[in-house]
Amino acid sequence: MGYVGEIFVMAMTAIFINNFVLAKFLGLCPYLGVSKKLDSAFGMGMAVIFVMTLASAITFLIRSYLLLEYELGYLQTIAFILTIAALVQFVEMVIQKNAPALYKSLGVFLPLITTNCAVLGVAILNTEAKLSSGSDYRFIDAVLNGFFSGIGFTVVLLAMAGIRERLELVDIPKSMRGMPIALILAGIMALAFYGFMGFKI
Amino acid sequence: MMILYSTILTATAPAEPTGVLAPIVIVGGLGLIFGLILAFAAKVFEIKVDPRVDTICGALPGANCGACGLPGCAGYADAIVHEGVPLTRCAPGGAALAKKLAEIMGSEAGDVVKQIAVIHCSSGGYKNTNWKYAYEGIESCKSAVNIAGGPNTCGWGCIGYNDCQNACTFDAITVDQHGMRCIDLEKCTGCGACVRACPRGLIMLVPINRNVYIRCSSKDKGVLAKQVCGSMHSCIGCGICAKKCPVQTITVENNLARIDYSKCINCGVCATHCPTQAIEDQLSGARQIARVIPGKCIGCTICARYCPVSAISGEVKQLHMVDPEKCVGCQICLKKCPKNAIEMA
Numbered sequence: 311m312g313y314v315g316e317i318f319v320m321a322m323t324a325i326f327i328n329n330f331v332l333a334k335f336l337g338l339c340p341y342l343g344v345s346k347k348l349d350s351a352f353g354m355g356m357a358v359i360f361v362m363t364l365a366s367a368i369t370f371l372i373r374s375y376l377l378l379e380y381e382l383g384y385l386q387t388i389a390f391i392l393t394i395a396a397l398v399q400f401v402e403m404v405i406q407k408n409a410p411a412l413y414k415s416l417g418v419f420l421p422l423i424t425t426n427c428a429v430l431g432v433a434i435l436n437t438e439a440k441l442s443s444g445s446d447y448r449f450i451d452a453v454l455n456g457f458f459s460g461i462g463f464t465v466v467l468l469a470m471a472g473i474r475e476r477l478e479l480v481d482i483p484k485s486m487r488g489m490p491i492a493l494i495l496a497g498i499m500a501l502a503f504y505g506f507m508g509f510k511i
Numbered sequence: 512m513m514i515l516y517s518t519i520l521t522a523t524a525p526a527e528p529t530g531v532l533a534p535i536v537i538v539g540g541l542g543l544i545f546g547l548i549l550a551f552a553a554k555v556f557e558i559k560v561d562p563r564v565d566t567i568c569g570a571l572p573g574a575n576c577g578a579c580g581l582p583g584c585a586g587y588a589d590a591i592v593h594e595g596v597p598l599t600r601c602a603p604g605g606a607a608l609a610k611k612l613a614e615i616m617g618s619e620a621g622d623v624v625k626q627i628a629v630i631h632c633s634s635g636g637y638k639n640t641n642w643k644y645a646y647e648g649i650e651s652c653k654s655a656v657n658i659a660g661g662p663n664t665c666g667w668g669c670i671g672y673n674d675c676q677n678a679c680t681f682d683a684i685t686v687d688q689h690g691m692r693c694i695d696l697e698k699c700t701g702c703g704a705c706v707r708a709c710p711r712g713l714i715m716l717v718p719i720n721r722n723v724y725i726r727c728s729s730k731d732k733g734v735l736a737k738q739v740c741g742s743m744h745s746c747i748g749c750g751i752c753a754k755k756c757p758v759q760t761i762t763v764e765n766n767l768a769r770i771d772y773s774k775c776i777n778c779g780v781c782a783t784h785c786p787t788q789a790i791e792d793q794l795s796g797a798r799q800i801a802r803v804i805p806g807k808c809i810g811c812t813i814c815a816r817y818c819p820v821s822a823i824s825g826e827v828k829q830l831h832m833v834d835p836e837k838c839v840g841c842q843i844c845l846k847k848c849p850k851n852a853i854e855m856a
Contacts, residue, residue: 380533396545407556
């Protein structure tokens with residue numbers, strides 16, 4: 311399997327088989343909170359893809375050149391949280407100044423992502439993940455994995471938002487409207503995605 | 512004791528081969544560097560925001576109802592400061608808010624009369640609606656009107672699937688025990704969300720100080736309108752109200768009477784003459800008629816000139832009289848009298 315095949319496997323794993331939301335149960339807060347409307351879900355998804363890719367890159371560099379150099383691997387959680395929070399703040403400022411239009415569409419969601427555990431999750435899982443050859447992730451692999459994980463999050467978020475928009479018009483018993491039906495829906499989606507785990511690639 | 516202490520030490524000690532300094536320096540250093548970068552970035556990428564935008568944003572109701580025609584309260588605040596949009600556009604805030612905004616902006620506020628939503632149909636409940644067929648689709652008026660012109664026999668009337676109630680962000684529309692939608696005048700802000708939500712266009716904004724409503728929107732010919740209406744109070748377009756109106760503010764067009772509220776004096780004469788009782792007068796019975804206070808009247812004839820129904824008679828410099836039969840209680844004379852010589856009783 312060449313490197314392209316490796317990337318394909320990584321993408322399929324991150325998007326369908328080991329989806330962050332439905333298989334690892336990370337990032338559930340925006341999954342339920344920002345999935346009421348398709349366009350805000352899309353904005354959130356784009357922001358997550360963006361931040362996850364950047365965070366994967368920066369945390370990988372910090373881990374390999376700062377923490378592992380001094381055998382401080384046990385500090386990665388606190389260092390990563392610090393990095394992600396600062397990074398999101400910085401990116402928000404840059405976007406606000408240089409691309410006001412992008413800031414208006416992403417801006418609301420960026421601060422929400424600071425504390426999104428899926429972003430920390432991808433950074434930490436990058437340190438443990440292995441390529442099919444058995445070697446550790448290199449920089450480019452970590453960045454790609456972050457990108458695909460963000461896409462996986464967005465796909466699920468968009469699917470959820472699409473279904474919930476249609477649910478608005480359905481005659482649901484009064485006590486089940488809103489959050490209860492959304493939670494049931496999330497469970498059914500997780501079951502459906504569970505089916506992907508049988509794939510062998 | 513000493514032995515126990517030393518075993519604890521040896522059990523924990525090997526985990527830190529680099530000592531305690533390196534982690535402190537690295538994590539502390541990371542924090543310091545990030546902090547400096549952010550502080551620096553805050554200066555470099557600083558965006559100057561007019562402080563008035565924030566103040567106005569705080570003063571606005573924050574409901575994001577869109578009555579001002581701009582995207583949300585923040586959008587309106589921004590437009591006030593940067594584009595000079597009028598201060599009176601906020602329906603929920605009303606006149607009080609316009610005054611407050613004028614203070615912030617240091618300019619004059621225009622006059623705002625609060626408007627409220629009025630449903631121009633007396634049908635739509637469980638018992639006062641005639642049905643053509645049983646509709647069992649999506650529970651929404653917008654969806655129901657698309658199937659064979661709507662499930663009710665009157666093609667102009669209320670269907671009762673409460674799109675207006677769902678559109679209201681202020682909980683001002685409730686459904687009573689007869690299935691009719693009631694608008695709470697206290698809660699209604701006149702934002703117009705329900706006006707846009709009603710697929711039949713039954714809801715219109717009316718100034719809150721006008722209390723006479725034509726509760727029908729049927730443009731069917733008189734006989735038909737009466738036949739299909741479930742509440743029996745349809746406008747048949749007879750034009751009696753238009754003829755009786757003392758200020759000629761009612762027009763009949765396409766078999767439907769409509770009040771122009773800019774000229775309406777709230778007298779309720781139209782309601783008393785409507786043969787089908789399609790006009791609702793909320794002040795009916797509660798209206799007081801004018802009376803001249805003998806000691807104060809100086810006979811200036813101003814009231815007589817302004818009276819829309821010529822109920823006041825009297826020569827110059829003589830005591831004036833109000834004909835209680837003719838007076839409709841519009842209170843115009845009360846406002847026009849320079850000597851406050853008229854009272855309502």
